[in-house]
Amino acid sequence: MLILLPPSEGKTPAVRGSAVDWPALSFPQLNSYRAKVLDALGTVSAHEDALALLGVGASLKDDVERNTRLHAEPAAPAHQIYSGVLYDALGYKTLTAGQRRKADESVLVISALWGAIRFGDNVPAYRLSMGTALPDVGRLASFWKPQLADALAEAVSGHLLVDCRSSTYAAAWAPPATQTVTVNVFTEVNGVRKVVSHFAKHTRGELARHLLARRGKAPESPEQLLKASREKWEAELVKGLARKPHALNIILPG
Numbered sequence: 001m002l003i004l005l006p007p008s009e010g011k012t013p014a015v016r017g018s019a020v021d022w023p024a025l026s027f028p029q030l031n032s033y034r035a036k037v038l039d040a041l042g043t044v045s046a047h048e049d050a051l052a053l054l055g056v057g058a059s060l061k062d063d064v065e066r067n068t069r070l071h072a073e074p075a076a077p078a079h080q081i082y083s084g085v086l087y088d089a090l091g092y093k094t095l096t097a098g099q100r101r102k103a104d105e106s107v108l109v110i111s112a113l114w115g116a117i118r119f120g121d122n123v124p125a126y127r128l129s130m131g132t133a134l135p136d137v138g139r140l141a142s143f144w145k146p147q148l149a150d151a152l153a154e155a156v157s158g159h160l161l162v163d164c165r166s167s168t169y170a171a172a173w174a175p176p177a178t179q180t181v182t183v184n185v186f187t188e189v190n191g192v193r194k195v196v197s198h199f200a201k202h203t204r205g206e207l208a209r210h211l212l213a214r215r216g217k218a219p220e221s222p223e224q225l226l227k228a229s230r231e232k233w234e235a236e237l238v239k240g241l242a243r244k245p246h247a248l249n250i251i252l253p254g
Helices: 028-045 050-054 058-069 085-090 097-106 140-156 198-213 222-229
Strands: 002-005 107-111 115-118 161-163 180-189 192-195 234-238 246-253
Touching: 002 198, 028 050, 028 058, 028 115, 028 140, 050 058, 085 198, 097 107, 097 198, 107 140, 115 140, 161 198, 180 198, 198 222, 198 246, 222 234, 222 246
Parallel strands: 002 107, 002 161, 161 180, 180 246
Antiparallel strands: 107 115, 180 192, 234 246
16 A cells, blocks of 8 residues: 655655765665756745745745755654655654655655655645746646656556545546545535535545554455545445546545
8 A cells, every 4th residue: 555645735844964865865766867856946035036936925034945955954754754644644753663664665755846756755845836847847746747657657556545535636647447535524514515625635634644654454355445444434436437547535524
């Protein structure tokens, strides 16, 4: 089983430590593409209109300024850098040592800057969304799509993929549909379902934690994932097609 996560919008910068060690990153075949994105991001972030070009507000001025020196910024494990609703619900720090090892092996983060990394990869905090377009790179989802298809093919072969990404990050890579289950979260009141956003992030984080912390073997099929999910939630499985992944629908009380 592999769990696919989006990065968090907010990041917690490392206070101290060495800069990113490029050869040590997972999927080193992506490094030349990572370097291209990082250089383009640094150029845009140094522009007088950087905030507008990156689509962020004035409160993130320091984050954007940090983008100009990412080669030298201290790096820390991705599970420390990424923060926010989903990652708080996953609660990496409160997992046992064995569960943390499982998380380091099982979680893939699809990133606008790094393409794909694992939880234990050391990276600096940065500000960049997959929906952004950069000079000489273009829209990042389109840029990364062929690179991730090649780089991740072997890593995901034979695994059940639990896809907890948002649509913005799902656009950057379409994993094999037959082995992928996308996770949707709804509330239901009087038989009427509504898609939720904030609680979807939280629930996906809780699901990731549940799958990492529960006893027994990790799910190896969509049906086993459904059974594991029903240990905590009301859930249903919608079977996929040859080119359409399965869907796990988690229904929260209204």
